Amino acid sequence: MRALKIAATGMSAQQLRVEVISNNLANMNTTGYNAHRAEFSDLHYQQQTRAGTINATDGTRLPTGVQLGLGVRPSAVTVNLAQGALSETGGDLDLAIEGGGYFEVLLPSGQSAFTRDGSFKRSAEGVIVTSDGFPVAPEVVVPPDASSVAINASGEVYAYFAGQVDARLMGQISLAGFSNPKGLEAMGSNLFLETAASGPANSATPGEDSLGTLRQGYLEDSSVDAVREVTELIEAQRGYEMNAKVISAADQMMGATSQVR
DSSP states (O other): OHHHHHHHHHHHHHHHHHEEEEEHHHHTTTTTTEEEEEHHHHHEEEEEOOOTTTOTTTTOOOOOOOOEEEEEEEEEEEEOOOOEEEEEOOOBBBBEEEEEEEEEOOOTTTTTEESSBBEEEEOSSSSEEEEOOOOOOSOOBBBBEEEEEEEEEOEEEEEEEEEOOOOOEEOOOOOOEOOOGGGOEEETEEEEEEEOOTTOEEOOTSTTTOEEEEEEEEEEEOOOOOHHHHHHHHHHHHHHHHHHHHHHHHHHHHHHHHTOO
């Protein structure tokens, strides 16, 4: 009774879909989060009669065969790289990326990580860091006595000091681009790691090499569409229920067979 195992793969697939949707909804207020989508592929087919087989009676070839599918399997969980809406915060170190690209930060291990979460802070030494304390690369230091900070669309960081009219250039914030951003590995805390699938990071000044520009005083909202996610949740629930009914029907058929006298 193949139907039992086939329906079981269908239930597992819909369960995975629900898990992906639940993660999207849980992160609908996460800064810079992009919605994910589960994708599936059909499993191997059993070829009981191959198409094109010669009919032994008259030598003609069969136009179609008998192929029995064995269910479904997860093939990928991809990310939708849509730009989220920009919300004004007014923070000096709140940066949103208008367009493509990622901020590069340095992990304690020395490895680079990448993020679209631009809610930066200043450490005790004046280094611009993430909310988890990871410094932005290349490192930019703003002196503690700076009265305010201005960051232009190209990523140049200027500091204003009391008693001085002109701002002082403190450093440059760059962005990193990838040939396949969907190949980045999510590690949590709004951070991603470079992989062989994503390709190497190409760092450049914001606004160059197809990278986006920066907007100070704004943060990028999550790109999750709550209405769409709830609709897909209902579809996944109905798909799970139908596969469960197939298992119930197959069980009844097996019960009827075992009761034949």
